[in-house]
Amino acid sequence: MEHTTVKTNTACVLHNSRTCALLNQRMCEDCPVHRNGPESAEQTAQFVEQFESLLPEGGVAPLFESKTCTLCKTEPKGKRSSYAIIDFGHSEPKQLVHRRLLQKQGVGFMVPLQFACCHKCRRRFLLHAYLPLLAPVVLVALTLPALMIPHWIESLRAAASWLPLLIAVLAAGIGYAVGKILQRELGKRFEQEMYFDLLQHPASQAMLEKGWFPLFGEKKPRPVFSRKRIRYGLGNAPSSRKIAENSENIPENGAESD
C-alpha cells in the first residue's frame, strides 16, 4: 500500500529535511510550520528532536511495521490482519501543542502504539470484552423455550403470575455473573498465549520507563482495532525515515510500500 506525502512547499526551511520526514504530515498545509509561520520552524524542529529523544530506542515503528503479530507469545506468530492501538502521553513538553489536553491531564506529546495484531488475538480481545453481555443473552435464550412449554408456563403462572418473568431475570443475572467469572479465567489463559495486558508488552514497558503513560485506562487500556494504521503525524513515520539522516535516504515523494 502506498504511503504518499505531498510536500509542495519547496520554499519551506524544513523542506525535505529529516525534521520534515519525522513530522510526517500528509501535506504541507497540515504542518504546524505552515500554520504558525516560517519563524516557528526552529522551535518545531526542537519539538521533534525532543519527541524522538523521549521515545525508546528504535522508536515505535517496529510495532506497526511487523508483518506478523506483535502480541502472540506462542509460535508460529499469526499474520498481521489489523492494528491494536492504544494512546500514550508524556508530560513533556510543558509549553505545548495540545493545550486543552495539557490542562486536563498534563499531557504534552501524544503517540499511538500500533501493535500489529493477528486475527486470533483480535478475536480474543473481542470475546473477552463481550462475554459479560453474551453470557446472559445465551442463558436467557436457552431458558425461554422451556418457559414457552404451555404446561410449564401455566403451572408457573398458577403459582405466581410474575414467576416466569422472575426466572428470565434470574437467568440473565446468573448469565452475567457466569460471564464475569469466565471473563477473568479467559483473561488469565489468554495472557499465557499472548500479551493480553498491553501494558506488559515490552514496547509498553519501554515507554513507561521513558516517562510515557497510557492516556485512557491506566490499569488495562483497551485497544481500539483498525484494519489500517494511523499513517500521519509524529511517531507514525516508518523507521526508514528515522534512520534517514537526510533527504537523500528518503524515497522520492516520501512514498514507500507497506
Ligand SMILES: [Zn+2]
Ligand atoms: Zn496474535
